[in-house]
Amino acid sequence: MYNFVFQNTTKLIFGKGTISTLAQEIPAGKKLMITFGGGSVKSNGVYEEVVKALQGREFIEFWGIEPNPTVETIRKAVEIGKKEGIGYLLAVGGGSVIDGTKLIASSILLERDPWDIVRKGAELDKVIPYASVLTLPATGSEMNRGSVISNREKREKFAFYTNSPEFSILDPVTTFSLPDYQVACGIADTFVHVMEQYLTTTSQSPLMDRWAEGILLTLKEIAPTITKDHTNYDAMATFMLSATMALNGFIAMGVTQDWATHQIGHELTALAGITHGHSLAVVLPGTMDIRRNEKGDKILQYGQRVWGITAKEDTEEAKSKAIDQIIEKSEEFFRSLGLKTRLSENSIGEDVVNEIVKRFKERDVHFGENRMNDYMVTEKILNRVK
């Protein structure tokens, strides 16, 4: 086990009806801006619940933080926030709204362009406090320090880190009206978040392995239910909790991480517009297969403990066959959610692959655990999932 420092101060307020506690949680003395995505929170009643919970409090609204939030949109919010002297932010929506709000919170007190903050880092003592009401389980942004921002002009997408939310309210009822596709992408996103922290060098931490497998087994268990029915409270609550626990540091103590699938997925989203969680479902079987020599033992552990697949004998050939089955099973799982798992099925052609390879070559990137992936490996991975 490696040395580590863990701290996650976000207060998680979880369950039916908890939006009504909002006013107690937001300090009265600060000028509040509430941030939103599109209009879905108006049609599903969440907007009304939030407004009712804050009755008698003044706030301004900022609408239009889009999926894969862009720095172009955030700049507008920051301008308003500076002009109005905003001292507290409340994000109401999914991971994109929260990610965007993290950049607003990190920019209001500074004279730097938000894209400069994304690329060069936030100043943690100059971040205004913010919180969230989550409506889409997927990114884990409601309980971590990360945020991913796109630059429309440059067609780029990068992560940056800031303070974590003061609190996040997770009411599973808010997820009942989600479209099937968003639920599927949320499950895939959660699954791959776990895999990025788990599919690494073996035997680093038996406990972290068990907890990662615990989330994967839970997703496997509930996926058939929630794929069909988004109104099963207990199943949606379990999904929501799993998504938060998948990326709040709880399964990352003392272990290495990978994130190669994400790095490639972000490019697919930036260039082809594919939804984030969906991009990961496409790429993961490719990274597993191309890195099977380095990750074979961990893939076998994952296959055995999560899918009950074991090598028939203790030979390299039998193990290799089991690895094939395990990768296939993982891809099948994503397909069972209703996601198309190949680039071609998602109308992503060779031009996009070539552009990614070109970018990675130009940037001379080396990424993933032990930085073992470069543009050539990326090409192989993308060709594997054509």
Place this chain on the structure above:
Amino acid sequence: MYNFVFQNTTKLIFGKGTISTLAQEIPAGKKLMITFGGGSVKSNGVYEEVVKALQGREFIEFWGIEPNPTVETIRKAVEIGKKEGIGYLLAVGGGSVIDGTKLIASSILLERDPWDIVRKGAELDKVIPYASVLTLPATGSEMNRGSVISNREKREKFAFYTNSPEFSILDPVTTFSLPDYQVACGIADTFVHVMEQYLTTTSQSPLMDRWAEGILLTLKEIAPTITKDHTNYDAMATFMLSATMALNGFIAMGVTQDWATHQIGHELTALAGITHGHSLAVVLPGTMDIRRNEKGDKILQYGQRVWGITAKEDTEEAKSKAIDQIIEKSEEFFRSLGLKTRLSENSIGEDVVNEIVKRFKERDVHFGENRMNDYMVTEKILNRVK
């Protein structure tokens, strides 16, 4: 899943050599008192490491917080703390030193007797900040709000709640010199902490179940190694991390809890002096057996997932037999650590049992999940483990 609020702000600083970071973590402006147990931290080098890390800083030392810390001892520390204007506490030791320090931190700013705070509650805005350097994995006190204090005069033992530590430093190397018996009790304590949060109504949270089972499986995996060899860094690190994760709220989200085994165990310690973790190893097989009607399904899930024991058929008889085996296996696990699991083996006689039953009758206690245990059930449980 039930509604819940989760927040744990403690900063966990984990790994070899981390005691050297102490000075960075403790604010310079506050007058510091360091609290200790007996002299073991002097013989194992931890005291020296702490002093070296705080070179140039002023502090006073308070020695002698005993196992099952008593309010009598804490009163002395509080008196000194008030007189010296102490503003920050650092506990160096095991769970008892940390528990005792929690009561000191909760008492210094108040004019109430510490026992009154234990019985009627702390005032959270009047608790001075405190931190810990943990040397004995067991109680989880290093990352939670709980503390258990004994009253020597009254021969009583009760829990109270306060703020959690600002930070806790966990260096597995500090555990290398622990006596076998303390390691055994620490494993038992950790195991039963998980069971208290897990052996409850089924199907409340599939994820919390998996995480609880994950800790149990990890303890099962590492116990043979660490029982023999306390100097295996990775195994001791895993033990230390497991003990902290077993009682920091991470496996308790949205589920009911039991704590019946603890309530009885505390009385055994108060009356017969048996070490806390050991008392739990004695009582648990009894609570499992006597509550088998209510907890049978969960015992079967535990048996299958942790010990690989399943009922041979889907009949009540076969299930009952499996439950017998699972309880026996749990007791065997504790015995494999070197712990005697029966009252008589620990020289605890009928007089102690009678006194506990009498106390519970007088106090009219109803405890455990759904408050289904009273003095009569307690008598059955204790007779089961004679």
